């Protein structure tokens with residue numbers, strides 16, 4: 001690593017946490033990371049003071065994950081250094097980071113599903129003895145948990161926990177392991193608004209109390225303004241601004257993130273009367289056995305030119321519903337039709353009926369990670385000619401032209417159509433899959449959490465695309481854990497609770513979110 005330059009920082013934020021040391025707990029100076037000829041991180045510096053809650057903002061692909069992966073030892077930076085409490089430290093791998101007291105909570109869970117919370121927490125320790133004294137461990141852990149306002153059941157296997165409980169367990173694990181610097185990658189995306197406030201409020205209080213520093217990667221300005229002291233903004237791999245949150249408005253931060261670029265305007269809603277054709281019709285559809293997440297849907301219809309939003313806390317049947325509609329799980333009973341004809345969700349039926357599906361976690365569920373962006377964009381059409389007829393040989397040149405067109409039309413940030421899709425940032429994988437599924441004529445579109453992990457500019461783009469599809473007459477079934485999104489996009493909202501539709505209400509301004517929330521929580 002290069003010699004350290006003087007750090008390019010303004011003086012630390014106001015000394016409101018009197019008594020805390022003034023040496024930064026962690027300082028990354030001039031970090032640069034290249035992938036081939038592409039510079040993902042260009043001379044970026046960031047400083048975390050003890051007790052500070054620091055937000056890391058930037059569009060999808062700005063370099064946020066690359067920065068934290070360099071700090072945590074997943075990547076070796078090409079230049080720059082990391083200092084801990086004023087001293088330069090080489091963090092060559094994640095284990096070094098753990099030893100140095102740097103922990104991270106990822107968007108995706110890292111707990112072992114079959115093990116209990118207790119087992120997960122104990123086994124995560126760097127110094128697990130060969131023979132574990134479970135009684136003593138339990139006592140120690142119980143004493144630790146008793147001091148924590150976040151509660152999780154110790155003896156329940158992780159796979160039985162709700163998404164919110166798992167997220168809390170991940171955070172407790174980091175605290176139990178004694179992390180002094182905690183990096184959180186969009187931790188609230190799986191939490192209800194209430195849980196999000198609970199978790200962030202708790203961490204903020206803990207930072208002030210213990211001097212721990214928190215680095216929060218987020219796309220939600222409300223989390224920055226409510227919980228964070230300072231912010232660092234990245235754009236195209238470079239540090240483009242930052243400062244004390246109290247001195248910045250959300251439009252200041254937005255401008256740092258995207259410059260003067262304008263957001264996609266919200267398309268006007270075209271009126272389709274109540275007589276528009278019913279496209280999707282489910283009656284008495286059951287699937288998923290009798291366990292958690294199973295569905296038993298008496299009736300659900302979506303008409304042409306209508307967005308029907310499914311609101312619900314995750315784990316109430318959304319995944320099984322999407323799996324049934326996309327042919328991943330067979331329905332165990334009931335009847336499913338598209339345009340009045342029985343529908344079995346096979347690839348042939350989906351193609352014939354122009355049904356498209358965007359599952360959640362597209363990199364895992366809708367892509368082959370090691371294949372190129374171009375191949376992934378072509379999955380739906382690779383064996384079809386321009387006239388839709390089946391081809392015997394794949395037309396590579398056409399596939400490449402199509403990939404170039406989709407990459408441009410949907411602003412997918414990639415080093416080129418030949419790059420493996422796994423090298424794209426999370427938000428850009430989402431854009432690529434949406435490009436594939438939204439392009440062309442669509443009769444029925446099923447989308448699950450379409451804006452998960454997207455920056456605010458991308459959210460505006462994607463929502464506009466979904467509304468445009470509706471205005472062209474596509475029937476849209478939108479499943480989202482983001483209630484604001486369901487309300488904003490839907491013509492009609494259904495609440496899914498324990499696999500059943502328990503409530504129906506119009507969307508938009510007419511929707512009463514408190515009433516919807518009550519039904520989501522199971523109070524009918």
Ligand SMILES: Nc1ncnc2c1ncn2[C@@H]1O[C@H](COP(=O)(O)OP(=O)(O)OP(=O)(O)O)[C@@H](O)[C@H]1O
Pocket residue numbers: 035038040058059060061062063064065066067413414415423424425426427428453455
């Ligand atoms: N292993 C890799 N190989 C090649 N390019 C990569 C690799 N990892 C990241 N990149 C590129 O570096 C850039 C920064 O990606 P990064 O994941 O850090 O963005 P991000 O700000 O975390 O985005 P998001 O908000 O979408 O998660 C992107 O253009 C991405 O394609």
